[in-house]
Structure formats: structure tokens, C-alpha cells
Amino acid sequence: MTEKKGTYYITTPIYYPSSNLHIGHTYCTVMADAMARFKRLSGYDVRFLTGTDEHGQKIQTIAEEKGVSPQEYVDGVVSGIKDLWKTMEISYDDFIRTTEDRHVERVQAIFNKMYEKGDIYKGEYEGMYCTPCESFWTESQLVDGCCPDCGRPVQKAKEEAYFFKLSKYQDKLIDLLENTHFLEPETRRNEMLGFIRQGLDDLCISRSTFDWGIPVPIDEKHVIYVWLDALTNYITALGYPDDPELFEKYWPANVHLVGKEIVRFHSIIWPAMLMSLDIPIPKHVLGHGWLLLEGGKMSKSKGNVVDPVKLIDRYGIDALKYFLLREYTFGQDGVFTNEVMLKRMNYDLANDLGNLVSRTTSMIEKYCGGIVPESHGEDEFDKDLKAIATGAAAKVEAQMDKFAFNMALEEIWIVVRRANKYIDEKAPWILAKDEAKKADLDTCLHNLAESLRIISILIHPFMHTTSDKIRKQMGLWYADVVWEDAFEFDMMYQEQVKKGEAIFPRLDIEKELEELDAMQKEGQEPEEENIPLELKPAIEYEDFDKIDFRVGLIEKAEKHPKADKLLVFQVKMGTERRQIISGVAEDFKPEEMVGKKVLIVANLKPRKLRGLESKGMIMFAENGDRCEIVTTVAEDGVVVD
Numbered sequence: 001m002t003e004k005k006g007t008y009y010i011t012t013p014i015y016y017p018s019s020n021l022h023i024g025h026t027y028c029t030v031m032a033d034a035m036a037r038f039k040r041l042s043g044y045d046v047r048f049l050t051g052t053d054e055h056g057q058k059i060q061t062i063a064e065e066k067g068v069s070p071q072e073y074v075d076g077v078v079s080g081i082k083d084l085w086k087t088m089e090i091s092y093d094d095f096i097r098t099t100e101d102r103h104v105e106r107v108q109a110i111f112n113k114m115y116e117k118g119d120i121y122k123g124e125y126e127g128m129y130c131t132p133c134e135s136f137w138t139e140s141q142l143v144d145g146c147c148p149d150c151g152r153p154v155q156k157a158k159e160e161a162y163f164f165k166l167s168k169y170q171d172k173l174i175d176l177l178e179n180t181h182f183l184e185p186e187t188r189r190n191e192m193l194g195f196i197r198q199g200l201d202d203l204c205i206s207r208s209t210f211d212w213g214i215p216v217p218i219d220e221k222h223v224i225y226v227w228l229d230a231l232t233n234y235i236t237a238l239g240y241p242d243d244p245e246l247f248e249k250y251w252p253a254n255v256h257l258v259g260k261e262i263v264r265f266h267s268i269i270w271p272a273m274l275m276s277l278d279i280p281i282p283k284h285v286l287g288h289g290w291l292l293l294e295g296g297k298m299s300k301s302k303g304n305v306v307d308p309v310k311l312i313d314r315y316g317i318d319a320l321k322y323f324l325l326r327e328y329t330f331g332q333d334g335v336f337t338n339e340v341m342l343k344r345m346n347y348d349l350a351n352d353l354g355n356l357v358s359r360t361t362s363m364i365e366k367y368c369g370g371i372v373p374e375s376h377g378e379d380e381f382d383k384d385l386k387a388i389a390t391g392a393a394a395k396v397e398a399q400m401d402k403f404a405f406n407m408a409l410e411e412i413w414i415v416v417r418r419a420n421k422y423i424d425e426k427a428p429w430i431l432a433k434d435e436a437k438k439a440d441l442d443t444c445l446h447n448l449a450e451s452l453r454i455i456s457i458l459i460h461p462f463m464h465t466t467s468d469k470i471r472k473q474m475g476l477w478y479a480d481v482v483w484e485d486a487f488e489f490d491m492m493y494q495e496q497v498k499k500g501e502a503i504f505p506r507l508d509i510e511k512e513l514e515e516l517d518a519m520q521k522e523g524q525e526p527e528e529e530n531i532p533l534e535l536k537p538a539i540e541y542e543d544f545d546k547i548d549f550r551v552g553l554i555e556k557a558e559k560h561p562k563a564d565k566l567l568v569f570q571v572k573m574g575t576e577r578r579q580i581i582s583g584v585a586e587d588f589k590p591e592e593m594v595g596k597k598v599l600i601v602a603n604l605k606p607r608k609l610r611g612l613e614s615k616g617m618i619m620f621a622e623n624g625d626r627c628e629i630v631t632t633v634a635e636d637g638v639v640v641d
Contacts, residue, residue: 003484008044009250010036013258014051014096014233017077018058021084023306023336024259024291027324031288031405032257033090034325038400038461040091041483047250049237050085051096052078053230055223058131060212070212071099087309089317089465096237098214098229106236107229108217110277113241115218119165119276122219125204129157136204149261162206162222169272170200176271176281183267185331188260188287192267203227203269231270235279253282263287286403289333306336310519318463319345319504325405325462338516342509352416353455353466354504359423360448361473361499367432372449372475372492373442385422385447386489389415389454393486396458405462412458419451449474449492457486466503473500478566478583478609496607548603549640550574551632552618557590562610569593569618573602574637581614587627599630599640 012032015025029050036048054074063073078097085092096103114120127136130147137147137154147154173196176182183189206222207213213223234256238247258266266285274281293306311320323341326348328334364370378386392415399408422444431441452474460467460481471477475495485491552571560566560581567590569580580600601617608614619630634640 003043004045005043006045007047007250008036008039009047009049009238009253010039010255010257011048011234011253012050013262014053014098014230015081016056016058017052017054017074017081018062019077020080021308023308023311023324026084026088026308026320027291027328028257028259028288029085029090030088030321030324031330031403033088033092034321034405034462035255035257035400035403036091037464041457041461041481042397043483046093047238047246048092049094049096049234050090050092051094051233051237052081052098053226053233054078054097054099055213055229056226057207057210057212060210061131063212074099084309087312087317088321094237096233098233103233103236104214106240106242107214107224107232109241110232110236111224111228112217114164114273114276117276119168120162120205121165123161123163123202124158125161125163126158127156128154130154138201157209159208160222161204161208161225162216162219163202164205164228164273164276166203166269166272167200169275170196172275173200173268173272177267181284182271182281183263183285183287185287187331188263188267192264195264196268200268227265227269228273231265231273234270234282240279252280254284256282256285258285258287260287260289286330288330289328291328291336292333293336306520311341314515315345316465318466319349322349322409322463326409327406329406330403338513339509342507342512345504346507346509348413349504350502350506352413352420354502354506356416356420356423356448356455357452357470357473357503358499359420360445360452361497363428364445364449364497365499367428367441368445370497372495372497373446374493375443375446375490376439377443381422381425382443382447385418385451388418389451390487390489392454392458393483409462412455415451415455415458419448419455422451423448446490446492449495449497450489453492454486454489457481457483469500469503473498478563478581480564546603547601550600550602551634551636551638551640552580552598552600552602552616553636554593554596554598557593559585559590560610560612566609567593568612571598571600571616571618572636573600574635576637578615579613580616580618581609581612582618582620584620584627584629588629593629596629597632597634597636599632 010032012029015021032048032050036046040046052074059074060070063070066073082095111120125136127138128142129136130150130152132152133147133149135147135149136157141148142154143151145154146152174193177189177193177196183192205225205228206216207225208222211223213226214229216222216224234253235247235251238250239245240247240251256266263285271281308320323344327340327344364372392411395411396408399405399411426440426444428441428444431437431444452470453476456467456470456474456476467481468477471479471481474492475497550573552573554569555572555577556570558568560568565583565585566581567585567588569582571578571580599619601619604615604617606613606615620627621630632640
């Protein structure tokens with residue numbers, strides 16, 4: 001049982017829905033998702049927030065050009081963003097949209113609080129305005145006459161506006177950055193300190209030249225400027241100020257994960273606003289680097305983006321997640337190339353992990369009938385493998401505490417590579433030839449099974465689908481993933497192993513590079529080939545005839561007391577009643593199964609699952625990401641031919 005360790009609140013930026021997201025946005029969200037999954041597995045009560053920043057002049061202009069309302073436009077783009085996160089299996093707990101009533105009403109309440117405190121006043125602004133960034137700049141802040149953040153041209157703007165007294169909090173902000181670890185990495189902290197010491201101007205927080213925004217509650221000629229609107233999402237999503245339950249539970253945030261281009265807003269403007277509201281400051285703002293192409297920064301406006309959906313369709317979710325987390329160092333820029341990605345997939349996933357799973361399951365099937373044998377003593381090779389495998393979890397924890405995803409995965413791959421080397425050292429195929437070496441063979445295969453079990457736990461926050469596939473092949477499909485089990489050895493004895501499809505088939509890099517190049521140039525997928533399915537070995541009709549299919553009536557269904565994924569069914573088959581256990585608790589509620597007539601493999605050898613006996617198998621079929629039950633109208637007990 002995992003020890004409960006308190007709450008953990010992590011956020012991504014809320015993305016600007018001017019168009020579809022690219023792999024750079026995916027990079028940030030994948031990091032946040034990995035950390036959220038890791039913290040949940042480690043015993044934390046996690047709140048993971050993402051969302052969209054939907055107001056502003058740029059959105060209004062785009063919508064007008066397309067002949068639709070701003071709301072219609074953002075609804076379409078946001079739908080695509082949510083679809084992408086669903087495809088990526090991002091485990092967010094809340095998705096905040098700044099056009100939602102809950103956010104609008106709370107932003108107006110926040111404005112009023114800051115106004116009543118005397119931190120907001122009305123004035124006139126004249127300066128250089130960058131529409132894409134929604135930012136005002138002084139002449140001295142421009143770089144070659146352009147926006148210092150995005151490099152685009154700016155326009156002179158003069159208008160009546162409301163201002164936030166940012167300058168009032170200058171000394172407190174310097175103290176925050178100098179004397180805490182609020183902002184990391186250190187390079188970002190030094191940049192922001194330099195910016196503050198130049199002197200902070202009060203911040204323009206309203207606009208009157210367009211109307212796509214949240215109305216200022218005391219003056220509806222104005223809409224609230226984007227940064228007061230956008231940044232407050234982190235607390236409005238928790239119910240602040242009118243619904244304190246979630247807010248009191250999860251605030252202050254543990255981590256705001258943001259790209260380096262918006263560090264200034266999150267490390268200067270945002271904490272100043274919180275100081276004004278007398279709200280605690282988030283514990284950390286972490287600014288990650290950019291994913292660059294060889295031609296420079298990825299940008300939707302430049303049209304040089306990489307579409308993550310196409311990569312997922314071709315290589316799978318986990319392969320892409322692994323590459324993004326393993327290849328790049330947090331806080332630094334990284335260069336994305338197809339060749340680097342493909343080589344990482346081949347070397348680490350196909351050659352290392354995939355090969356280890358395939359070799360281990362094949363040998364346990366071949367030499368032990370698919371049953372994990374008992375360990376009999378240990379030599380130096382055995383001791384070394386055990387020490388590395390059971391010591392990895394603590395090292396992964398230490399690296400995750402530093403947001404060093406690449407190094408956390410490196411610690412896991414030390415185990416993977418050591419297990420592969422162990423196979424070569426022990427040479428089980430030679431041990432199998434000598435009956436006198438049976439105990440050594442059993443020990444070797446036992447240790448390999450244990451190593452794979454531990455690896456399946458360690459990779460779960462990063463590649464949960466792959467973890468589940470490994471655990472299924474290792475006979476652990478019914479067992480919950482428990483982080484503390486990664487510190488233990490000798491938990492696999494007598495588990496039923498069954499080799500499955502290769503989890504990461506080896507890629508022909510040259511061919512793949514050609515295909516990817518064609519996809520990017522033409523903007524379309526290559527023609528779909530007629531590729532035969534990978535099937536289990538062919539069987540004879542006589543083999544199929546050995547299976548006794550019967551119709552059963554489910555009379556009772558309940559959750560297994562010791563396994564969240566299992567349902568325990570009481571089934572009537574004619575004159576006989578029996579208990580059958582199935583791993584479908586994530587897809588079906590017990591009450592909805594009662595009364596269904598189902599197809600049962602009745603002559604399957606009984607087996608105990610977490611202490612309860614199961615006699616038979618209920619037939620289900622996979623349908624995308626969930627199971628469907630196979631039902632019938634025939635009488636219970638009837639033989640199905």
C-alpha cells in the first residue's frame with residue numbers, strides 16, 4: 001500500500017488557441033503529465049491543471065478575418081487541443097478556459113479586490129504594442145525596433161487604461177528571487193533579477209480599443225488585459241475567491257511549468273498580483289527551453305512546426321513521450337530532428353527494452369512452461385543485478401525532484417542494460433542443456449522476471465501503456481502498479497508469463513526518414529499499406545474443439561477486495577453456479593453487469609487471482625480504448641458450437 005504524502009498541484013501554461021498546437025507545446029504538457037503520474041504513483045493527491053487563454057485582440061482579429069465570432073473560433077481550436085491531449089493520454093484533472101463563466105466571474109472579483117486595495121488606478125498609456133504577445137513596450141526595451149520577446153514589428157498605441165501598481169512590489173520581488181528557489185533554473189532567475197533592477201513600470205491591465213475580453217467590472221468600456229485574465233487561471237480553477245474548498249486544499253501550487261518566453265510574466269507579474277491579493281506565492285516556477293528545428297525556433301506563424309499527431313500515428317504515444325523526455329535536458333533548448341528521434345527509438349526502445357522483454361518471456365516459456373521459477377541462491381552476477389534493480393527507484397525519485405526527466409530515464413535504462421548484459425553473462429541457453437544446472441537456470445530466469453517487474457513500475461509515469469503491455473506479458477495484468485514494489489525483489493514466483501507482440505519493433509531508419517520527409521513536404525500521410533496482422537501460431541480445428549463454450553447468466557458482480565482492476569462475478573450456467581474473475585473494472589460498473597447473458601470458456605483450468613478462485617473466462621472484445629462484453633439471448637447452460 002502506497003503511503004499518502006499530501007497534495008501536489010502542477011500546472012502547464014494555458015495555451016493560446018490562435019491555431020493548432022505543435023510538438024513544442026506537447027513537450028511541456030508531456031513533462032507535466034509525467035510528473036503528475038509520478039507523484040500520484042508515489043502517494044500524492046495530485047491536481048494537474050491545463051487549459052486555454054482565449055481572449056485578446058489577436059483572437060478577435062483572426063475571427064473577423066474568418067467571418068465567425070471569436071467564441072465560435074476558439075471553440076473549434078480548443079476542441080482540437082482537447083482531442084490532442086486525449087490522443088496523448090494526458091492525465092489532467094481540470095481544463096480551464098478563460099471564456100468559462102467560472103473564470104470570468106472570478107477574474108472580475110479579483111479585479112475588484114485589487115482595486116479596493118488601491119493597487120489599480122485609471123490612467124493613460126502610450127507606448128509600443130505587440131499584438132501577437134499582447135504586450136506593451138517602451139522604446140528602450142525594443143530590439144532593433146521590434147518586440148524583444150517574439151521579434152515581430154510593434155505599433156504605437158495610446159489609450160485610456162487601468163494600471164496595476166507593479167512598481168509597488170519591486171523590492172519584494174527582488175527579495176523573492178534572491179532568497180528563494182521560487183524561479184529555476186538559475187539562468188532564468190538571473191535574467192529576471194536584471195530586468196527588475198532596471199526599474200518596474202506599472203502594468204497596463206485593460207484595453208478599450210477592442211471588446212473580446214472580460215469586461216472591467218467598474219467600467220465596461222474596458223476589457224481586462226490578457227495577463228490579469230490569463231495568469232489568474234491558476235487560482236480561479238481552484239475556486240478562488242468564492243469557493244474555497246479546492247483552493248485551501250491545493251494552493252499554493254507546487255509547480256508552474258512554463259516555457260522560457262513567458263517566465264517574465266510568471267515570475268514578476270504573477271507573484272506581484274498574489275502579493276496584492278495577500279495570497280501565498282507558488283513554490284516553484286520552472287522555465288523550460290524551446291524545441292528548435294535546425295532552421296531555428298518552431299513557430300505556428302512561420303509554418304515550420306512538427307505535428308505530434310502524425311508521429312503518434314506512426315510510432316505510438318509512448319515512443320514519442322520517451323523521446324521528448326529522454327533526449328532533452330530541462331531548462332535548455334534542444335534541436336529536434338527526425339534522425340535523432342528514430343535512432344533513440346531504435347537503440348533504447350527496440351534494442352534495449354523491447355529485446356529484454358522478448359528474450360525474457362521467450363526463455364521462461366521455453367524452459368519453464370511459462371511459469372516463473374523459484375530462485376536458488378545467488379552469485380556475484382545475481383547480486384549485482386538485484387542491487388541495481390532495487391536501487392533504481394530511489395535514484396529516479398532524486399532525479400524527478402530536480403525535474404531531470406532525462407536522467408530519471410537514464411537511471412531506469414541502467415537497469416534495462418544491466419539485465420540484458422546479465423543474460424549474456426549467465427547464458428541461460430547453455431544452462432538449459434545441462435540438467436545439473438537447472439537450479440542456476442531457474443535463478444537466472446527468476447531474476448530476469450523480477451527485473452522486468454521493477455522496470456514496468458519505474459517506467460509507468462513516463463510510458464504507462466508500455467508498462468501495462470509488459471505487465472500483461474509477465475502475468476501481472478491483474479495487479480496494481482505500486483511504487484514501493486520497485487524496492488523489492490522476489491515477488492514473481494509462479495506468475496504465468498505469456499510472450500506477446502514486440503512492444504517496439506525495430507525501425508528501418510533510412511526508410512523512415514524518407515517517409516517522414518515526404519509527409520512533411522506533402523502535408524499528408526503516405527498511402528496505407530496492406531500489412532498482414534501479427535497473429536498467434538495457427539491452430540487446428542481439433543484444438544478449437546477442445547474449448548467448451550457455455551452461456552452463463554451473471555447473477556452478482558462486485559469489485560475484488562484486493563485489486564482495483566478486477567471484478568468478481570457469480571455466474572449461473574444451467575444447473576451449476578460458479579465464480580469467475582475478470583480484469584474489466586476500469587470499463588464496467590458491477591451493477592451494470594448483473595442480468596447479462598454472456599459467453600464463457602467453461603473448461604478453463606481454475607486459477608487464484610489475489611486470493612480468490614476463478615473458474616472459467618467471460619468473453620470480452622477490445623474496442624479501441626475499452627472493452628465490450630460479448631452477450632447472447634440463449635438460455636444459460638447452453639453449449640455454444
